[in-house]
Amino acid sequence: MTNQLIICYRCIYDSNTSGISFDNEGVCNYCKQIENLEKDMGVLVNFPDKEKLKESL
Numbered sequence: 365m366t367n368q369l370i371i372c373y374r375c376i377y378d379s380n381t382s383g384i385s386f387d388n389e390g391v392c393n394y395c396k397q398i399e400n401l402e403k404d405m406g407v408l409v410n411f412p413d414k415e416k417l418k419e420s421l
């Protein structure tokens with residue numbers, strides 16, 4: 365039984381988040397969705413969490 369905690373490489377979600385899944389690079393499906401949105405819209409989508417992450421670095 366493996367219950368390893370995985371944290372997304374791009375954001376702060378971990379594998380306890382409901383409905384989350386990770387690709388081979390450790391990026392969650394939510395980040396992939398945002399990536400696709402940004403490509404479709406041609407702009408960067410501003411999410412508060414991203415700004416918080418930048419400030420904490």
Ligand SMILES: [Zn+2]
Pocket residue numbers: 372373374375376377391392393394395
């Ligand atoms: Zn993520």
